Amino acid sequence: MAKPHPEKAALRxxxxRRLADERGLGDAPGEAPAESAMLEVFHELRVHQVELELQNEELRGVQTTLEESHDALAASEQRYRDLFESAPVAYLLLDLEGRIQSANRFAVALLDVNPAAVDRTKFSEIVSAPSQDAYFLxxxxxxxxxxxxPIEIELRxxxxxxxIPVELHASQARLAGSPQDELLVALLDLSARRRAEHDRAESEHQRRLMADALPIPVSYVDSTERYQFCNASFASWHGLGATEIRDRPLHEILGATAYAQVRDHVRAALGGETSRFEGEIAFPAAGRRWVSIVYAPDRSDDGGIRGYYELVDDRSSLRRAELRVRDAAARAEMAEEEQRRTLAADLHDDVGQLLSLLVIKLRALQDALEGDRARAVGEIHGLANQVRERISSLSFELSPALLFDVGLIAAAERLAEDIESKYGLHVEVETHGEVEAIDEVIRVALYRSLRELLINAAKHAGTGQARLEFWAGADAIELRVIDDGRGFEPAKPTQGFGLVSLHNRIESLGGSLEIESVLGQGTTCRISLPSRRDTR
Known part of the structure; x- marks a missing residue:
């Protein structure tokens, strides 16, 4: 006997079970009465009836589900249709001959066609003449x-x-319910983009006109260290056109040596800090230039660094003039020193020798006399001896022979002894490095400055101790005069210090003078000068 189908068996x-529930027998299987075949037939009929009721219930559930799905599908279709109609993009459906089959509202407005006649229009009739070939291909x-x-075309x-300029996107497909393939077309209106591009180009043009009118080289470098803009002056400096410089890396335009000089300033600008470089750079095309370069970071709205602006101030002419002034100051210093040496030599060799001879003669005369006359000549002898010593001291102050015959340190030590002898200020001298390997003009300037600072300390510091330090480097030398005296306010120095003239003399030689002082805590004066003068 064949087994019943599983679904039919489950349905039975x-x-x-439902019949059993109706009789109140729970889930126990029913048994047909053995005494009556009629009741068995009736039971089978009743089972079939219940089976039909169950199947009807399932069909009604399926119908309800289908109705709900249909409603959901219709709602979804309506949402997509609303999206399609309200989208700010022109959507069209073309047949293979290029006739418009349907179009959304944006497309009808963009094409400026009658909505009732849109489905009888060939799309090629809407394309401008210059764009016909591109559309056809x-x-x-x-x-x-x-x-x-996608392609860009112009609508008629x-x-x-x-x-109107548009960007055309198209594909071939067969939609559901359609007997043949169709062309799905989307048109993006490029008018706003073209206007923005025009405005940007006009802004770029105006910016270039203003930048080219500037007498200094100006450029813009992005965060990858590539030039994105430069004015005519900058391009001329590098012997290239502005378009040749655009998108090229910084190190390639500047050269390896010049790039190494400014690299730290570039990285500081890309880190968000305004930086300035000042010095001499050998440019590949412009040659050696003394420049001052400002690196100004360019920040985006969110605070990020997009790049930096570079402004170059060529100070070569100013530098040459400055060097000429320094050279003139050095010559004046040496001329004055030469006059001092001549005068010192005259005092020492002529006046000094005559006074020495006078002292000897007076001594002999004193020895030859007696009584009051001898005492009178003795007093004259003493005065003559004092004049001789003063002339010798004055000769050293005018131009110490030690400074030129032995060196700066020997002259400084002798000066320290004189200061202690005259003013009671004990001065310790310290040296660091090759102090004597300096230019003669610098040596003289340091000695004169040292003498002035020590005399100031002796007169105004109110202390008996001071320290003198020489620090010699590869390219510069620094002099420090340190005392632990009463100090003063650097902004309001004591009258008579002579610091203004000292500052001017040091600055004329390319050096600097710094003063640190605190009331009651002493004073430190620092003079820094190049070891050798730059005469280029």
């Missing part, structure tokens, strides 16, 4: 089964709307 079991590629990328101008 469900029907029998694009459509032909689609019909040949290819997938061409109408009475109300001028020619």
């Amino acid at each position: 079991r469900r029907a029998e 694009h459509r032909r590629a689609l019909l040949d089964g290819k997938r061409p990328g 101008a109408s009475e109300r709307i001028p020619s």
Whole structure:
């Protein structure tokens, strides 16, 4: 005997359980009465009836589900249709001949066609004459089964709307319910983009006109250290056109040596800090230039660094003039020193020797006399001896021979002894490095400055101790005069210090003078000068 189908068997079991529930027998299987075949037939009929009721219930549930799905599908279709109609993109459906089958509201407005007649219009009639070839080739590629990328075309101008640039995206497909393939087209209005590009180009043009009018080289470098803009002056400096410089890396335009000089300033600017470089750079095309370069970071709205602006101030002429002034100051210093040496030599060799001879003669005369006359000549002898010593001291102050015959340190030590002898200020001398390997003009300037500072300390510091330090480097030498005296306010120095003239003399030689002082805590004066003068 063949087994019943599983689904039918399950349906029968469900029907029998329902009949059993109606009789109040729970889930126990029913048994047909053995005494009556009629009751068995009736039971089978009742089971079939219940089976039909169960099947009807399932069909009603399926129908309800189908109705709900249909409603959901219709709602979804309506949402997509609303999205399609309200999208700010022109959507069209074309047949293979290029006739418009349907279009959304944006497309109707963009094409400026009658909504009632849109489905009888060939799309090629809307394309401007200059864009016909591009559209034809694009459509032909689609019909040949290819997938061409988007193209830019111009829509034909109408009475109300001028020619509109659009980006055309198209593909070939067969939609549900359609007997043949169709062309799905999307048009993006490029008018706003073209206006933005025009405005940007106009802004770029105006910026270039203003930048080119500047007498200094100006450029813009992005965060990858590539030039994105430069004015005519900058391009001329590098012997290139502005378009040749654009997108090229910084180190390639500047050269390895110049790039190494400014690299730290570039990185500081890309880190968000305004930086300035000042010094001499050898440019590949412009040659050696003394420049001051400002690196100003360019920040985006969110605070990020997009790049930096570079402004170059060529100070070569100013530098040459400055060097000429320094050279003139050095010559004046040496001329004055030469006059001092001449005068010192005259005092020492002529006046000094005559006074020495006078002292000897007076001594002999004193020895030859007696009584009051001898005492009178003795007093004259003493005065003559004092004049001789003063002339010798004055000769050293005018131009110490030690400074030129032995060196700066020996002259400084002798000066320290004189200061202690005259003013009671004990001065310790310290040296660091090759102090004597300096230019003669610098040596003289340091000695004169040292003498002035020590005399100031002796007169105004109110202390008996001071320290003198020489620090010699590869390219510069620093002199420090330190005392632990009463100090003063650097902004309001004591009258008579002579610091203004000292500062001017040091600055004229390319050096600097710094003073640190605190009331009651002493004073430190630092003089820094180049070891050798730059005469280029």
